[in-house]
Amino acid sequence: MKSMPSDSVDLVITSPPYDDLRTYNDFVKGNKSEFNGYSFPFEKIANELFRVCKEGGVVVWVVADSTIQGNETGNSFRQALYFKECGFNLFDTMIYSKPPRGAVGNNTTYWQSFEYMFILSKGKPKTINLITDRENKESRKGDNGTKRLQNGELLQVSRGGYGEYGRRTNIWEYNIGKGHSTSDQCAFKHPAIFPEKLAYDHILSWSNIGDIVYDPMMGSGTVAKMCILTDRKYIGSEINPEYCEIAEERIESTLITSTEFSEYIGAAV
Numbered sequence: 056m057k058s059m060p061s062d063s064v065d066l067v068i069t070s071p072p073y074d075d076l077r078t079y080n081d082f083v084k085g086n087k088s089e090f091n092g093y094s095f096p097f098e099k100i101a102n103e104l105f106r107v108c109k110e111g112g113v114v115v116w117v118v119a120d121s122t123i124q125g126n127e128t129g130n131s132f133r134q135a136l137y138f139k140e141c142g143f144n145l146f147d148t149m150i151y152s153k154p155p156r157g158a159v160g161n162n163t164t165y166w167q168s169f170e171y172m173f174i175l176s177k178g179k180p181k182t183i184n185l186i187t188d189r190e191n192k193e194s195r196k197g198d199n200g201t202k203r204l205q206n207g208e209l210l211q212v213s214r215g216g217y218g219e220y221g222r223r224t225n226i227w228e229y230n231i232g233k234g235h236s237t238s239d240q241c242a243f244k245h246p247a248i249f250p251e252k253l254a255y256d257h258i259l260s261w262s263n264i265g266d267i268v269y270d271p272m273m274g275s276g277t278v279a280k281m282c283i284l285t286d287r288k289y290i291g292s293e294i295n296p297e298y299c300e301i302a303e304e305r306i307e308s309t310l311i312t313s314t315e316f317s318e319y320i321g322a323a324v
């Protein structure tokens with residue numbers, strides 16, 4: 056990120072390592088990598104993100120906490136508050152909800168089924184394209200009617216309508232795992248991908264065609280893939296060379312098949 060110019064990025068979508076929950080460095084089985092661990096200087100990364108974002112740029116920070124001996128770390132909140140110290144606005148705290156698959160959590164709490172998606176903006180977000188795919192239960196056309204006043208006279212009134220679809224809530228649910236997060240088998244060599252549709256929905260919400268989208272911890276390349284399919288430019292950084300290879304593989308095969316895919320998701324683009 057140090058080599059990137061200031062005020063150059065329209066949107067960042069990323070998910071950091073969560074409280075060292077996962078070991079990212081030796082996951083690729085059978086591969087005797089010389090790569091040994093990584094450092095995760097959160098505060099430096101947060102300050103650098105503020106520097107590289109354009110005025111009005113948005114950062115989507117997807118994060119959850121671990122629980123250590125019945126005590127949640129709360130690091131996700133600490134990070135959100137630190138972003139504010141860097142100068143970002145906390146524009147929205149959204150929830151990434153995932154139906155529980157098997158036992159997630161422990162026997163004394165409710166099943167853990169969400170992560171935070173902090174929406175941070177450098178000033179006021181310059182692009183807001185709210186997705187309006189929530190079905191309105193009581194959609195109706197606008198109409199004209201009358202209302203009787205206290206003195207008995209009839210007043211002509213017009214009532215506004217509700218469209219069939221309205222804007223979403225800020226809780227987004229995605230099925231996860233094989234067959235849901237992505238159809239790219241190679242992506243699952245990475246232990247912690249987020250769903251393609253999550254990246255896709257944020258790209259549509261906070262950027263326009265041709266914008267620059269950056270993922271500073273790109274893992275298997277989910278954000279880059281979705282940028283190709285939505286005509287955004289992408290930049291990614293990843294500390295683990297094995298994950299870079301997965302990302303490159305996904306990017307290459309997306310470039311080959313992107314026409315077919317854009318037909319598949321075309322309706323929403």
Ligand SMILES: C[S@@+](CC[C@H](N)C(=O)[O-])C[C@H]1O[C@@H](n2cnc3c(N)ncnc32)[C@H](O)[C@@H]1O
Binds near residue numbers: 070079276278293
């Ligand atoms: C939660 S995963 C991101 C997964 C990604 N969103 C996807 O869908 O594939 C976090 C990633 O951050 C990477 N990482 C950790 N520290 C890093 C650093 N200092 N610089 C760049 N990447 C780092 C890890 O190797 C890991 O791949």
